[in-house]
Amino acid sequence: MYENLAIVGATGAVGRLIRQLLEERKFPYKTIKFLASKRSAGTEITFNGQTHIVEELTPESFAGVDIAIGSTPDDAAAEFAPWAVERGCIVVDESGYWRMKEDVPLVVPEVNPEAIRNHKGIISSPNCSTTQMVVAMKPLHDAAKIKRVVVSTYQATSGAGVAGEKDLVEGAKSVLNQTPYEYQAFKHQIAFNLIPQIGSEKYEGYTSEEMKMVHETQKIFGDDSIQVCPTCVRVPVTNCHSETILVETERPISVAEARELFEKTEGITVVDNLGAGEYPMPLTCSNKNDVFIGRIRKDLSNPNGLTFWCVSDNLRKGAATNAVQIAELLVRSQAAV
Amino acid sequence: MYENLAIVGATGAVGRLIRQLLEERKFPYKTIKFLASKRSAGTEITFNGQTHIVEELTPESFAGVDIAIGSTPDDAAAEFAPWAVERGCIVVDESGYWRMKEDVPLVVPEVNPEAIRNHKGIISSPNCSTTQMVVAMKPLHDAAKIKRVVVSTYQATSGAGVAGEKDLVEGAKSVLNQTPYEYQAFKHQIAFNLIPQIGSEKYEGYTSEEMKMVHETQKIFGDDSIQVCPTCVRVPVTNCHSETILVETERPISVAEARELFEKTEGITVVDNLGAGEYPMPLTCSNKNDVFIGRIRKDLSNPNGLTFWCVSDNLRKGAATNAVQIAELLVRSQAAV
Incomplete structure (x- = not known):
């Protein structure tokens, strides 16, 4: 089961929307953590009525996490995704960094949902346009x-x-x-x-x-x-x-x-x-x-x-909505297994 | 010689620019009059250092006028252009009304200057786009x-x-x-x-x-x-x-x-x-x-x-500049004769 979530870049414009969409769409989870750069760590976030403190993104952030949804600049995504994958976490990444890599499916759930099957730990969400x-x-x-x-x-x-x-x-x-x-x-x-x-x-x-x-x-x-x-x-x-x-x-x-x-x-x-x-x-x-x-x-x-x-x-279907939909696909595919 | 000018719709946004361009480009003329609807008639205009009173557009406005440059709504152009043509005045018209009429050349001086030769009194300037x-x-x-x-x-x-x-x-x-x-x-x-x-x-x-x-x-x-x-x-x-x-x-x-x-x-x-x-x-x-x-x-x-x-x-090359350039073509073609 994919029940432990992390939101990377949780305090950015898209990160905020991802949180909102997870609430709106009643995304299933047991634990959730919110990660961001050192600058934003310590920020208080209310999610589903609970207060969370944004944690600084480190390799160990992903221990025990099943799915991480990331919306960060390319250089941050290049760094954090391998940390997550090494710890068995699947990354749904909004950045441009991984999209064209051969082993990374680039997924729009209405278009190529089947592509998620081929992931090796990272699934990319395309550019908004x-x-x-x-x-x-x-x-x-x-x-x-x-x-x-x-x-x-x-x-x-x-x-x-x-x-x-x-x-x-x-x-x-x-x-x-x-x-x-x-x-x-x-x-x-x-x-x-x-x-x-x-x-x-x-x-x-x-x-x-x-x-x-x-x-x-x-x-x-x-x-x-x-x-x-x-x-x-x-x-x-x-x-x-x-x-x-x-x-x-x-x-x-x-x-x-x-x-x-x-x-x-x-x-x-x-x-x-x-x-x-x-x-x-x-x-x-x-x-x-x-x-x-x-x-x-x-x-x-x-x-x-x-x-x-x-x-x-562009912030919803072009970014946050598509990423959350990919995560939902993952959850459904797991449920089907 | 084309030496007596009229500017029709002289107080509109394009009309103002036409006046400015005639000054800037030292358009040759002996007399000039400024015409507009009843609402704008009486307005004072300074042109080449002289004060002019905007006159109300009537059929008789065109008596003795050689070239009229018009920038008016389509319905006004439909009405005034025949008044001008009947009095031997050539109309350079910015409106949409005459552009696609068979006997009316539609001219962009950089593209089809030769088309002005075929005019029967009205020459149209195209839509800005x-x-x-x-x-x-x-x-x-x-x-x-x-x-x-x-x-x-x-x-x-x-x-x-x-x-x-x-x-x-x-x-x-x-x-x-x-x-x-x-x-x-x-x-x-x-x-x-x-x-x-x-x-x-x-x-x-x-x-x-x-x-x-x-x-x-x-x-x-x-x-x-x-x-x-x-x-x-x-x-x-x-x-x-x-x-x-x-x-x-x-x-x-x-x-x-x-x-x-x-x-x-x-x-x-x-x-x-x-x-x-x-x-x-x-x-x-x-x-x-x-x-x-x-x-x-x-x-x-x-x-x-x-x-x-x-x-x-769009107000210059898309409208006023093109119309003034057509008028300049007319003057040059006449000079060549």
Whole structure:
């Protein structure tokens, strides 16, 4: 039985949400501990009505722990995951560090739940911009095989952590009040502006965030022939990533068929009534776990193309929700044994 | 000689910019008059150091006028342009009303200057989101024939006029101060949000703004075989439209070739150094007349594809600058005769 839990990075923005989701979803456990860097150790946390003290993350933190859900920077994940695995603990990791390693399944429960079987102690949760896209792709891919994806993102500042959210709010105030503000998370002013760069320069003019959307998508579908052309842009929105997605499939999919496929997929909510001004927006999708789809249209430039608008809470389905769902899969798979 | 000018809609956001551009560019004229609706008539305007009184727009306004540059709502343009044409005045019109009429050239001076020759009294300037895209497409199309375009827009609130700009500023204040604000230009909150609808429902789930990008592009290039798949999104940015543009050409274009083609095109400025965090942004392109291009990359999903990021001031090149440039073309063509 997986009954002893640890939450690593428990005090961060995603860590907080993971705690909240575990409560909301009545995640089964016997013991739980909350781990963080030295800086945050000692913080008091209330979880399911009990007070816990955040402990400093050390190798021994994982003794007797069955599942650790981690949301930390890449370098912390690189260090702590082996500590956990050595002690027989399975790590569900939100960071980017382990995702593309050969022995690490990269899992979105709606898309490739079977991949968790192959874990060797670490299971990765994908990058936020990838997760919502592959959830949307899955029913179309099953029905008509996706060969190509062109995606442009509109990514919220919460994806850059608490400092990103602060940069937007304080930056907006500084513009409106004409007072100075020094941006911390972003290279440029994000308030009332756009930054067409997320992550660092990675490959042939693409950023690291963009290449995650390429490689993670191929890994999740287990199909390197799916071609992805991404452009990732930071927008002055607090929370929820949005994406224009164009897919080309082996056989044409009509709007009606796509809508039906989306509607019957768990984890997807369709909001699509242009005439009534109804479509997903960051404001209406925030604090929800689903991937929202609207503006479903035939691609005017290719008979085998279909295009749509996709919004999801990047801190939830893009991070915390997906990680908790992976942990739930683990628990269910164990229960089935 | 075209020496007697009229500016129609002289008090609007674009009208103000047209006046400013005529001054900046030392547009040649003997007389100039400023026309507007009854509501704005009587307003005092200073132009080239002289005080002018805005006159009410009537059929007789155009007597003796050679060129009228109009920036008005569609219904006003539908009414005033025939008044002008009947009196021998050539209309350069910014509105959407005349653009797709068969006898009306739709002109972007960098792209199809020769089209002005065929006017029958009215010359249209395209929609803002189209203009910057066709300027960017032109050198690539000349070099390698563009067959297909996939474009996602990030459009500023200034595109919805003064009320749009106000909605963003007052909306942002209302969110930050937690006070109520009723949006006027937009159906939904635009501050810290995205609205994936510009214009009304038009064709097969596409909006009027999106269909303008399809039809105007084909008309400007005189080539209905260019396939365009657009998604237009309003973003909480004050000024400058941005676009991710993916083109597929008859023969592959390398990044180096594209860059060279862009760089030698008048009206385009390339800003493309991802490693140094340099690319066009609304904040850096505002109040400039050029179309700015960055993030030039090979399409990872198609060998004949090329993708890039394109930003331009929607009130300038997307409206006022293009209209003034058309008027300049007219003056030069007359001078040549």
